[in-house]
Amino acid sequence: MTSFEPEIVAFCCRHCAYSAADLAGGGRISYSPSVKIVELPCTGRANALEILHAMEKGADGVVVAGCLPGTCHYIKGNTQAKHRVTHLRELLKTIGLEEHRTRMVNISAAMGAQFVVEITNFVETIKELGPSPLSGETSNTRTEGQS
Amino acid sequence: MIVAEQKPLNEIKSMLKGCKKVLAVGCGTCVTVCFAGGRQEVGVLSASLRMSTDLDGDVVNVDEAIVQRQCEAEYNAPLEAGLDEYDAILSLGCGVGVQSLAQQFPEKRVLPALNTKFMGYPAEHGVWEERCQGCGNCVLHLTGGICPVSRCAKSLFNGPCGGSQAGICEVDATTECAWHLICENQLKLGLFDEMMEVQPAKDWSSARDGGHRRIIREDVRIPDEEKA
Amino acid sequence: MSTMKYPAFTMPESNARPMSERCDSNLTRLLAADEFVVTGELGPPKGHDAEEVRKKARMLLGSVDAANVTDNQAAVVRMSSIAAGLIMMNEGVEPIIQMTCRDRNRLAMQADLLGAYALGIRNLLCLSGDHQSHGNHPGAKNVHDLDSMQFLRMVSDMREEGKFQCGEEISGGGLQLLVGGAANPFADPAEWRPYRLAKKGIAGADFVQTQLVYDMECFREYMKRVVDMGVAEQVKIIVGVGPLKSAGMAKFMRDRIPGMTVPDATIERMAGAVAGIDTEKKAERSAAWKAEGIKICIEQIQEMREIEGIAGVHIMAIEWEEAVKPIAEAAGLLPRPIMEV
Ligand code: SF4
Ligand code: SF4
Numbered sequence: 207m208t209s210f211e212p213e214i215v216a217f218c219c220r221h222c223a224y225s226a227a228d229l230a231g232g233g234r235i236s237y238s239p240s241v242k243i244v245e246l247p248c249t250g251r252a253n254a255l256e257i258l259h260a261m262e263k264g265a266d267g268v269v270v271a272g273c274l275p276g277t278c279h280y281i282k283g284n285t286q287a288k289h290r291v292t293h294l295r296e297l298l299k300t301i302g303l304e305e306h307r308t309r310m311v312n313i314s315a316a317m318g319a320q321f322v323v324e325i326t327n328f329v330e331t332i333k334e335l336g337p338s339p340l341s342g343e344t345s346n347t348r349t350e351g352q353s
Numbered sequence: 354m355i356v357a358e359q360k361p362l363n364e365i366k367s368m369l370k371g372c373k374k375v376l377a378v379g380c381g382t383c384v385t386v387c388f389a390g391g392r393q394e395v396g397v398l399s400a401s402l403r404m405s406t407d408l409d410g411d412v413v414n415v416d417e418a419i420v421q422r423q424c425e426a427e428y429n430a431p432l433e434a435g436l437d438e439y440d441a442i443l444s445l446g447c448g449v450g451v452q453s454l455a456q457q458f459p460e461k462r463v464l465p466a467l468n469t470k471f472m473g474y475p476a477e478h479g480v481w482e483e484r485c486q487g488c489g490n491c492v493l494h495l496t497g498g499i500c501p502v503s504r505c506a507k508s509l510f511n512g513p514c515g516g517s518q519a520g521i522c523e524v525d526a527t528t529e530c531a532w533h534l535i536c537e538n539q540l541k542l543g544l545f546d547e548m549m550e551v552q553p554a555k556d557w558s559s560a561r562d563g564g565h566r567r568i569i570r571e572d573v574r575i576p577d578e579e580k581a
Numbered sequence: 582m583s584t585m586k587y588p589a590f591t592m593p594e595s596n597a598r599p600m601s602e603r604c605d606s607n608l609t610r611l612l613a614a615d616e617f618v619v620t621g622e623l624g625p626p627k628g629h630d631a632e633e634v635r636k637k638a639r640m641l642l643g644s645v646d647a648a649n650v651t652d653n654q655a656a657v658v659r660m661s662s663i664a665a666g667l668i669m670m671n672e673g674v675e676p677i678i679q680m681t682c683r684d685r686n687r688l689a690m691q692a693d694l695l696g697a698y699a700l701g702i703r704n705l706l707c708l709s710g711d712h713q714s715h716g717n718h719p720g721a722k723n724v725h726d727l728d729s730m731q732f733l734r735m736v737s738d739m740r741e742e743g744k745f746q747c748g749e750e751i752s753g754g755g756l757q758l759l760v761g762g763a764a765n766p767f768a769d770p771a772e773w774r775p776y777r778l779a780k781k782g783i784a785g786a787d788f789v790q791t792q793l794v795y796d797m798e799c800f801r802e803y804m805k806r807v808v809d810m811g812v813a814e815q816v817k818i819i820v821g822v823g824p825l826k827s828a829g830m831a832k833f834m835r836d837r838i839p840g841m842t843v844p845d846a847t848i849e850r851m852a853g854a855v856a857g858i859d860t861e862k863k864a865e866r867s868a869a870w871k872a873e874g875i876k877i878c879i880e881q882i883q884e885m886r887e888i889e890g891i892a893g894v895h896i897m898a899i900e901w902e903e904a905v906k907p908i909a910e911a912a913g914l915l916p917r918p919i920m921e922v
Contacts, residue, residue, distance in 0.1 A: 255393055258400040300362045301401050302408040339408055506712050507682070507723070511730035511784075512777055514709050515765030515792060518839040524712040536770050540585040549590065549776065551784045554687065554731040554746060 212266035212332040214241040216325065217252045221279045222315045223271030229318030237322045238329045248272070249310075250283025254294050257308055261298075264340060267332035268308045269325065275312060284312065304335050355383040355447045356473040356481040357390065360466055362401055365443070366409075368464045369402070372440040374414040377402075377466070378432065378454065380423035380446040387481055389467050390445030392419050398445065398466060415443070423450030426457050436461060471503070489559030489566065495547060497538025504531035510552040512536070587772045592779055592811035600817075603740065603787060604759040606703035607675050608647040610920035612759075612788060612817045617886060618893030619914050620677065620790065620819055621645035621905050623669060625660035634665045638672035640902040644909045646917055647675040647704055649790070649895070653684060656716025663697045670701060677761065678702050681710025686726035687735065687746050694736065698756045706761045706790065707732040729762060730784040736760045737785025760785060764818075765792040766803040768840040775806035781816065788817035790895045795825075795834075796842040797884060804890055813890030822881050823897040824904050825874035827867065828852040847877060875908055882912040 218224040224245045230237065246252055249272030257268045270291055272284035288310045295305035309331075311324040359365075369375060377399045385391030399415040406413040416439070420428045423446035432454075436442070441462040444451040448469040455463040471483040486503040492510070493500060502508045506524040513532035516523025522530045539545050557563065597603070601613035611618045621641045626633040641648050650669060652662040659665075666676030678697055680690060694705070709729045713721045727735060735746045736758060743755035762781040766774055781789055794800045800820075807813055825831045825843075828851040835843035854873035855866045882894050894914075898904040909915050 253393065255396040255400070258397060258404070262400050262404055297362075297397075297401060301405040303404070340404055506714075507709050507728065508725045509709065509728040511728050511780060513768070513770065513773060514729075515763060515768045516711075516839050517769050519769055523839050524714055530769075533770055536773055537585065540587065545588050549780055549783070551730050551734055551780065554727050554735065557726065 210333060210337060211238065211240045212329060212337070213264060214238065214267045214269065214325075214329060214332065215260040215265045216241050216243050216269045216271055217246050217249065217256070218243050218271045219249045219273055219284070220245055220247055222273040222277075223311075223313045223321060225315035226271075226313050226318050226321035229316070230322050233318055235319055235322045237325045241325055241329070248278065248280050248283035249287035250278070250280055252287050252290070254290060254297065257291075257294055258297075261303065261307065261338065262340065264338065266307065266335070266338045267328060269328050270308070270310045271313055271321070271324070272310065273312065274314050277314065303338070303340075306331055306335060307338065354386055354473065355449075355469060356387045356471055356483075357384050357447050357467040357469045358387075359389055359394065359398065359445075360468055362398075362405065365398070365464075365466055366402065366405060369406070369413050369441070369443070372413055374416070374439050375441045375443050375464075376416050376418055376432070376436070376439045377443045377445060378423065378429075379417075379419040380444075380450050381419055381421040382423075384445060384447055384450075384467065387473075387475070388479075390447075390450075395419055395445055398443075423447075424453050426453060429454060429457055433458065487560070488555075488557070489563070490556065492552075492555075495552065497535045497542060497544070499531055499535045499538060501531055501535065504529075510555060512548055587776065590776060590779060590810055592782060592815055595782075595815045597741075597815070600787065604703055604757045606647070606759050607920060608677070608704050609759045609787075611646050611918065612892060614920060616646075616893075616918055616920075617891075617914070618647075618817075618819060619645045619909055619917060620893065620895045621648040621902070622651065622895070622897045622899060623648050623665065623674075623676075623902070624651050624654060624899050625662065625665035627657070627659050629660065631668050634660070634668040635672050637902045638669040638674045641905055642672060642674050643917060644906040644915065645674070645896070646893075647677050649677045649679055649706060652679040652681050652708070652710070653716070654679075654711070656683065656711045656713040656718070656721075658717060663693060663700070663702065666697070666702050667700050675704065676702055677704035677706050679706045679708055680732075681708045682725050682727050682729060682732055683710030683713060683723050686724050690727070690732065690735070691739070691745055694739070694756060694758070695751075698758065703757070704759045704761070705736060706763065707736060707786075708763055730780060733760060733762055733781060733784040733786050759787050761788040761790060761819075762786040763792070764789040765840045766794065766800055767792065767796065767842050774803060775810060775812070778807055778816065778818075779810050779812045782812055786816055788819055788892065790819045791821045792840060793821045793823050793834075793897060794881070795831075795847055796844050797881065798844070799842060801888060804888055808890040813892075817892035818890055819893045819895045820885050820891055821895045821897055822878055822885070823899075824871070824878040824901065824908060825851055826901065827870040827874075828855070850877065871904070875904055875911075878908050879911045882908070882914070 227243055249270050252270045260268045270287050272287050278284040291310040298305050313321050377395050379390045379395035395417050399417045402415045422428045441464055442454055443464050443466050444454050445466045451465045472485045473481040474484045476482045483503050488502045506522055517530040517533050520533045522528045539548050623637050650662040650666040662678050666678050669676050707729050713723050737760055740755045743751050764778045831843050831848045831851050834841045854869045858866050885891050896905050
């Protein structure tokens with residue numbers, strides 16, 4: 207296989223992983239350039255729909271990075287995110303995708319190096335899985351009607 | 354509220370056989386509250402279907418829409434304009450919602466994405482329990498506010514059967530015996546004497562047994578001559 | 582167990598006719614004469630072989646006054662209780678037809694009762710029925726048009742007023758059926774159980790048969806409450822007993838069957854019965870267990886005869902019908918009196 211650089215979306219909590227990513231950047235610890243970081247106020251905000259949409263649009267993997275267990279600023283956001291990711295993996299299987307294309311990781315704001323390790327790890331996993339079988343061009347989303 | 358849950362993805366996929374483009378329509382009322390057919394669920398199901406059918410090599414384009422109350426025609430009316438391009442409507446409403454769409458858009462196939470389960474109560478986040486079967490002749494005043502028709506596996510009217518054990522129903526180890534609860538409530542309310550009255554055979558004609566049911570309220574109804 | 586107190590209750594006065602006038606079955610006559618009655622139980626086959634019914638009936642013949650014929654027991658399809666009851670009757674054993682609310686609505690119940698009556702069947706046991714989810718057709722729709730109390734009331738009205746449940750007259754007059762119900766002294770809420778038995782009497786039960794009793798201590802307490810309420814004067818109480826087949830069965834009943842209590846002492850006694858017998862000698866162990874089971878059952882019956890308010894015993898030995906005779910015999914209940922009209 208020629209050099210496959212997976213498209214990764216990382217949903218990062220502002221209070222930990224996002225700062226850790228910053229720290230890594232500031233410290234010039236490098237990681238895969240194709241990781242797109244999306245800042246969230248808390249991983250409790252990450253839901254199945256957003257992760258699925260990322261996959262649908264062609265992401266090869268989606269990682270949700272939240273605070274260490276017990277340190278969520280909103281008390282339970284990270285555990286809820288973990289719960290959701292676990293269930294989403296089941297849905298991915300039903301859809302016909304590999305469950306390992308999504309994962310939850312826990313990092314503190316001070317763990318810049320650890321962030322890079324986790325991300326690199328995930329990138330490796332996705333590289334092993336290969337590109338997502340989805341073309342990324344199926345979506346024809348239209349929202350209408352009232353709510 | 355009406356409680357429903359989504360059908361398995363594969364069952365929905367097999368309903369969509371032959372469709373190239375469908376419109377998934379959620380409902381903003383009961384099924385939103387029970388996380389079965391609200392905006393979020395419409396999104397997840399639609400994305401799942403698009404991705405899954407794409408992987409199967411026979412992609413179905415699924416567009417998304419939501420209406421506030423699918424069981425009322427007025428709310429569904431705006432959908433009509435764009436319907437031509439769809440082979441079918443996939444409803445994430447309850448059974449009533451599905452039928453409303455089917456009645457309103459008779460030239461379209463309307464497919465149910467949910468299994469409508471019961472009229473229920475959210476016992477805890479993520480847990481719903483049946484509370485009423487719409488028997489048409491409520492007896493809750495006699496049963497301590499606990500419905501024996503829907504909550505007792507045998508719809509008994511005269512006290513707990515011989516299978517009640519430690520407050521649990523003989524039918525299922527995770528279900529409370531409704532009549533055990535009724536006993537306790539009647540005692541608490543000082544109404545135990547009522548439990549010793551033999552409740553006569555129920556007239557089920559007010560329930561589904563009496564045939565298709567309809568309520569006509571002349572006080573609310575708009576007279577024919579005014580309708581035009 | 583509930584901490585709430587149940588209010589005192591006394592059985593209201595009954596204006597029912599004397600027992601002897603209600604029905605002309607052998608069982609009725611014996612109950613009316615205050616004989617200590619013996620009833621048995623026959624499970625119809627999961628097929629259509631009449632000979633299987635006859636064989637079981639012959640094992641019970643002479644040892645019981647009447648025998649229950651179960652109605653799709655445990656929600657498993659079997660030969661109809663009315664048909665099997667007729668076959669049994671032809672062998673000389675008086676049937677007590679069981680009927681559940683699970684499988685029939687009020688139309689089917691009444692129609693079948695007319696038919697059963699026309700065929701000469703006179704004793705009926707009205708049951709709610711085990712839920713179909715435990716049987717062999719868990720996808721079946723259940724009926725529960727009536728509950729067992731309403732069923733009792735309907736049949737008692739069919740007899741006393743000669744009317745169908747809707748109020749129309751039965752042509753040819755009332756069905757002179759002896760009507761019974763079931764009682765489980767050990768189900769919960771425990772305090773409710775004597776009240777439920779009383780309520781069955783109010784609804785029209787002439788007799789009740791209880792669930793299998795092993796725990797004599799609990800049962801005595803229950804009977805005391807029942808007698809104090811004045812129920813035993815109006816409802817004939819026939820107590821369920823049955824021989825244990827093995828220590829394992831005793832444990833299974835204690836741990837797995839809802840509403841069944843088997844005291845530890847009984848289990849120990851069963852376990853002790855095979856002491857010294859090699860575990861490899863299966864036949865020998867089984868024989869020892871069965872002998873002990875029969876012995877315990879006999880002792881229990883003798884104790885029952887001393888308890889106030891008990892009208893007889895219901896010996897349940899399903900798929901072990903041959904045990905009934907030796908039990909009845911050793912308990913001093915044979916020969917059974919026959920009371921001709
Ligand atoms: S008694 Fe009938 S109307 Fe009342 S809650 Fe139960 S099913 Fe509903
Ligand atoms: S155990 Fe309780 S809830 Fe279950 S069937 Fe019996 S009375 Fe009804």
